Amino acid sequence: MEHTANIAIVGGGIGGLAAALALHQRGFRCTVYEQASQLTGVGGGLNLSPNALKTFRMLGVEEEVIAAGFQDEFQSLRNGETGALIARQSRREGVMEKYGAPFLTVHRADVQDDLRKHLPDGILQLGKNCVSVENTENNAWVTFADGSTVEADAVIGADGIHSAVRDSVFGVQPPRFTGCICFRGLVPVSAVEGIPEAKNMTAWWGPAGHVVHYRVRGGDQVNFVAHRDSDAWTGESSTQKCSRQEVLDSFAGWNPDLLKLIALGERHYKWALYDREPLKQWGRGRITLLGDAVHPMLPYLGQGAAMALEDACILARLLGQSSGDIENALRRYEDIRRPRTTQVVLASRARATQYHLKSPLARMWRDVKLALRSRFGRDKTTLQADWVYHYDVTAAPLDRPSGLDSTE
Numbered sequence: 451m452e453h454t455a456n457i458a459i460v461g462g463g464i465g466g467l468a469a470a471l472a473l474h475q476r477g478f479r480c481t482v483y484e485q486a487s488q489l490t491g492v493g494g495g496l497n498l499s500p501n502a503l504k505t506f507r508m509l510g511v512e513e514e515v516i517a518a519g520f521q522d523e524f525q526s527l528r529n530g531e532t533g534a535l536i537a538r539q540s541r542r543e544g545v546m547e548k549y550g551a552p553f554l555t556v557h558r559a560d561v562q563d564d565l566r567k568h569l570p571d572g573i574l575q576l577g578k579n580c581v582s583v584e585n586t587e588n589n590a591w592v593t594f595a596d597g598s599t600v601e602a603d604a605v606i607g608a609d610g611i612h613s614a615v616r617d618s619v620f621g622v623q624p625p626r627f628t629g630c631i632c633f634r635g636l637v638p639v640s641a642v643e644g645i646p647e648a649k650n651m652t653a654w655w656g657p658a659g660h661v662v663h664y665r666v667r668g669g670d671q672v673n674f675v676a677h678r679d680s681d682a683w684t685g686e687s688s689t690q691k692c693s694r695q696e697v698l699d700s701f702a703g704w705n706p707d708l709l710k711l712i713a714l715g716e717r718h719y720k721w722a723l724y725d726r727e728p729l730k731q732w733g734r735g736r737i738t739l740l741g742d743a744v745h746p747m748l749p750y751l752g753q754g755a756a757m758a759l760e761d762a763c764i765l766a767r768l769l770g771q772s773s774g775d776i777e778n779a780l781r782r783y784e785d786i787r788r789p790r791t792t793q794v795v796l797a798s799r800a801r802a803t804q805y806h807l808k809s810p811l812a813r814m815w816r817d818v819k820l821a822l823r824s825r826f827g828r829d830k831t832t833l834q835a836d837w838v839y840h841y842d843v844t845a846a847p848l849d850r851p852s853g854l855d856s857t858e
């Protein structure tokens with residue numbers, strides 16, 4: 451169906467591009483305004499769960515994303531210091547039957563490319579830095595740093611954790627420093643030959659930190675992300691380089707094989723992790739938000755990009771059946787998405803406590819419970835996140851959850 455509405459999307463990250471594709475497929479005219487002069491997909495790897503893969507299916511890019519990524523046989527959980535195996539769970543066997551889609555690890559740039567190449571030329575405008583947005587009686591406006599403005603029937607703020615759209619609608623509210631920093635890097639898989647476990651998806655839990663590594667780029671590179679409780683660094687840029695030695699010093703005393711892998715990183719980056727108290731209101735009038743612009747979260751459930759993708763798909767479904775009542779569709783979208791994303795933000799925070807326990811006794815007790823559950827439990831998964839993975843954007847009901855007032 452051809453829709454006459456014209457939608458302005460601020461931000462060309464994974465959430466903004468997915469929204470553009472889903473809306474374009476429903477016949478909307480839309481434009482993505484991205485501040486950067488080129489899309490680089492900074493930030494390395496993404497661990498994508500079945501609920502994220504189901505969004506790619508709805509967008510018609512699932513096969514391409516799978517081809518660019520890597521599917522591990524297992525994920526192992528090890529003690530970060532001794533290397534002892536705590537639990538191992540299958541990433542493949544029974545996964546399709548249980549969740550309806552696979553797990554995948556992929557480079558962020560590959561996902562952005564797969565989304566972008568399905569968009570017609572001209573939809574993505576680079577070098578457009580939004581400074582403010584405004585509702586008027588019958589439409590909404592976006593103003594850019596270069597002084598230009600655009601008028602649209604709806605504006606979607608998909609402009610990340612420092613969203614100018616959110617600030618413009620609700621005032622500036624700084625995000626919350628979580629007390630965690632992370633380091634990341636990529637290593638060619640050919641370089642890790644002989645390092646036990648380096649090629650396999652593994653999470654290493656130690657005191658006050660954890661490290662995860664997995665393969666991306668069709669399996670050719672190993673992506674590692676090393677998390678540490680620390681307030682020694684609060685910079686949020688995901689392109690801030692640091693020295694190899696700084697990372698190794700932060701993980702002194704950890705398993706030597708893990709440190710060998712980290713040392714092989716071609717470049718090392720560090721950034722501080724922020725999230726936000728869940729917002730009660732996501733939009734006003736013809737303006738709404740999606741992804742990190744509204745619910746940035748700790749990456750400990752691997753759900754930030756997945757939630758941005760789900761937001762984009764649900765928003766497009768609702769606008770697609772809105773018959774012109776855009777404001778009502780936006781409020782319904784916010785009411786539907788708020789409870790789930792709030793639950794995921796809070797669950798991701800709770801994982802920080804669980805993963806980064808300091809007391810040796812508490813860690814031992816946690817590891818024994820996990821080991822027993824992974825061998826004998828009914829749900830053998832270490833993350834216990836079935837409620838996240840089962841969600842299917844194409845089947846999810848579009849009724850407003852009962853008892854909700856959209857102005858709450």
Ligand SMILES: Cc1cc2nc3c(=O)[nH]c(=O)nc-3n(C[C@H](O)[C@H](O)[C@H](O)COP(=O)(O)OP(=O)(O)OC[C@H]3O[C@@H](n4cnc5c(N)ncnc54)[C@H](O)[C@@H]3O)c2cc1C
Nearest residue numbers: 461463464465485497580609610741742749752754755756
């Ligand atoms: C260490 C780490 C690991 C992670 N791992 C995972 C994982 O394994 N799985 C997962 O699902 N998620 C993961 N995430 C979370 C995920 O990266 C984010 O949640 C996701 O990228 C959010 O997408 P987005 O499109 O909402 O925002 P962003 O990716 O931040 O994109 C926002 C875009 O808007 C642009 N922009 C910003 N301001 C303006 C402006 N004023 N005008 C115009 N454009 C603007 C930016 O340049 C950017 O392109 C991880 C995050 C971190 C920090």
